[in-house]
Amino acid sequence: MSFTKHYVLAAGGTGGHMIPAYALAKELVQRGHRVALITDERGEKIPGMVDDGQVHVLPAGRITKDPRGWLAGARAILKGRMMAMQLYDAFEPSAVVGFGGYPAFPALLAANRKNIPTIIHEQNAVLGRVNRLAARSVNAIATSYPDILKLKPKYEEKVHLVGNPVREEVIALREEPYPPLTEEGIFRVLVTGGSQGATILSDVVPDGLALLPMHLRRRLQVTQQCREQDIERVREKYAEHDIPAELATYLPDLPQRLGWAHLVIGRAGASTIAELTTAGRPAILIPLPIATDDHQTQNVREMVAAGGARSIAQPQFTAKELAKQMQKMALGPEALQNAARFARKCGRPDAVSDLADLVESIGTSPLSKTLKVKEEQSSIIPNPRPALAKETTQ
Structure with a gap:
């Protein structure tokens, strides 16, 4: 009873x-x-x-x-x-x-x-x-x-x-396999900066992706959340670099987009980490430097130690550094797939x-x-x- x-x-x-x-x-x-x-x-x-x-x-x-x-x-x-x-x-x-x-x-x-x-x-x-x-x-x-x-x-x-705790839609992703990624297949990157976006991501990510070797850059398909005041200049940057990109100030179907993403670039908030590790998605994370007690830097430690993510402090977050870390994570399809598996092991x-x-x-x-x-x-x-x-x- x-x-x-x-x-x-x-x-x-x-x-x-x-x-x-x-x-x-x-x-x-x-x-x-x-x-x-x-x-x-x-x-x-x-x-x-x-x-x-x-x-x-x-x-x-x-x-x-x-x-x-x-x-x-x-x-x-x-x-x-x-x-x-x-x-x-x-x-x-x-x-x-x-x-x-x-x-x-x-x-x-x-x-x-x-x-x-x-x-x-x-x-x-x-x-x-x-x-x-x-x-x-x-x-x-x-x-x-x-x-x-x-x-x-x-x-x-x-x-x-x-x-x-995370949303049910994210928990459901745990039962889905990491999306197939071949050496010639589309490489889907999801960029999200929290509930209001992050200008630093708008400043750095487009130029960082443009520095990737041609065999990676020509396969890119980007979805990026931007602040409203940043979205037009970011759109112009992607067009200048000839990189397909879908931009929005808000992503209502974020769990679905997380499901097909091969790599996520974003902040290291608690909810973001929980969703990445539950779904099992590799990430490059840039902790918010003004977060109380620098908690975002601490949030990412477990995922980085497991091999599921790389962390770049905001002062070192440049286009060159982003491109370097992405190449290290995406040396081959299996490298990202392994990182996804390591991220998933941290999920609860x-x-x-x-x-x-x-x-x-x-x-x-x-x-x-x-x-x-x-x-x-x-x-x-x-x-x-x-x-x-x-x-x-x-």
């Missing part, structure tokens, strides 16, 4: 935090549970929440290095905690799961005050600021990499390696299932949390937001 429990997920308003939160929400709902999401206004605008899930936008103050903002930040955190406690009184969650980002902090504080079990999930190879603050009091720490920096040794007994396709198992094991006894739907719960939080549309693509 199964029992329905209630769970609250809390995530900051970036795709890196929201995508795994949405994936867990979907998995928990499929298991018969009810889910509510706490986020900020940015997170509310990112599609993907289950149809019948509640979405609540709560204040989320930041405590920065500037003392002038401390008072306002503290007030917002306390207000968010109070509103989260009101939500918990109505929703009665069995556990609260934080995915990082400042909106998760008041939710976790409220759970501690209410003695509700808590879990944090870290997507990156460096424990984020909010997760560092919460690590002492949570029941479990779910990680995406075997080695996590800025995690105090005394908390290691709480750690569970589950991986970073069961991440969402393993995370849901952990959440269910931490939550309180199902006998004490059977389904309880309160008609008045929407009035507890001022101006509750409706559930977002079902996920299409991110």
Whole structure:
């Protein structure tokens, strides 16, 4: 006999935090549970929440290095905690799961005050600021990499390696073979710089591809995501180099394009790494140098060590260096195919299932949390937001 429990997920308003939160929400709902999401206004605008899930936008103050903002930040955190406690009184969650980002902090504080079990999930190879603050009091720490920096040794007994949840369409790619690549066949390159593209890729990649030996360059077929302000000049560059290229500011069918790509060039965000390793696609990755705690440089370590990717620091990312690294990776069809296999070995396709198992094991006894739907719960939080549309693509 199964029992329905209630769970609250809390995530900051970036795709890196929201995508795994949405994936867990979907998995928990499929298991018969009810889910509510706490986020900020940015997170509310990112599609993907289950149809019948509640979405609540709560204040989320930041405590920065500037003392002038401390008072306002503290007030917002306390207000968010109070509103989260009101939500918990109505929703009665069995556990609260934080995915990082400042909106998760008041939710976790409220759970501690209410003695509700808590879990944090870290997507990156460096424990984020909010997760560092919460690590002492949570029941479990779910990680995406075997080695996590800025995690105090005394908390290691709480750690569970589950991986970073990805979309079902990407998991499906794991069952498909690496696309055939012969010495005369089309060489498909996918260039993506995260949710908003990356100007550095627009500056470097077209010229780097143009430096490849003719036997590689004449076979190229490029798909590249560009910022809107960059797209026309990038189109002109590819035309000048006589390289076929499809450019767009947004790629709604990214999983499909990842499926037929022979090589990916992009940033080293947690979601990107998770998708590459789940699908098994080799990559040349350029970590974002301004990422907090330089976490993108750490994210790529495992994949590079396994032989599935090469990493180029942004100051060294030139057209000449890109061409050199591409030639090393693509000396022959088997070289890229081997790199794809090495990348796949780093994948953790069961991440969402393993995370849901952990959440269910931490939550309180199902006998004490059977389904309880309160008609008045929407009035507890001022101006509750409706559930977002079902996920299409991110």
